Amino acid sequence: MSNSNKTSSADLNSIKTGWVLTILVVIGLVIVGFYFFNFNSHILKNEGLWKVFQNLSADTGNWGTFGDYVGGILNPVIAAFAFYLIAKTYELQKRELEATRSLLEVSTDAQKNQIKLAALTALLNSNLMKIDMLNSERINLHETVEKNQLRRVTADEEEKTAILDQNSNHLTHLEITVKNIKEYNCDVARLEEQINDLLKKP
Structure with missing residues (x-):
């Protein structure tokens, strides 16, 4: 029984969402940074970081384009990680069901032996x-x-x-x-x- 509990906890630890979130944050920062330095690096070189924030566009169309850019790149990445987590969860549940079935078979055999x-x-x-x-x-x-x-x-x-x-x-x-x-x-x-x-x- 203790061995099955250890196996189950090890399987649970195998799905580590922390590093998944970290990778997503890093990817998001890279995307935003790439977008910024590709289109606004001249402002940073000439006027400094404060001027960069002052020169942020007030046009909603520009922000919409930026959102489309970020969403277009992040959505497939997030979907891929979500699919990975779903697959790992399914695999874990399958293992737990197999372990439960094995324990039930052992328990049934033990009960039959006790009756006999x-x-x-x-x-x-x-x-x-x-x-x-x-x-x-x-x-x-x-x-x-x-x-x-x-x-x-x-x-x-x-x-x-x-x-x-x-x-x-x-x-x-x-x-x-x-x-x-x-x-x-x-x-x-x-x-x-x-x-x-x-x-x-x-």
């Missing part, structure tokens, strides 16, 4: 909770099987058969639970890898 990261994090937490529940269930199954083993010692034949059936069912359920835990652990590892990849992106 939040979804992956929620899924990761859900899987971790399921793993905790399965581990608790696995522990309970182990304890139940161990208790049934102790009950077999004092049980009769019919009760022993029922205990064996119960243990068989518990062990089958235990295997499924352990398998599910392994699958969820793989999912957790994959989700953590995706989250780390997202966090590494600029």
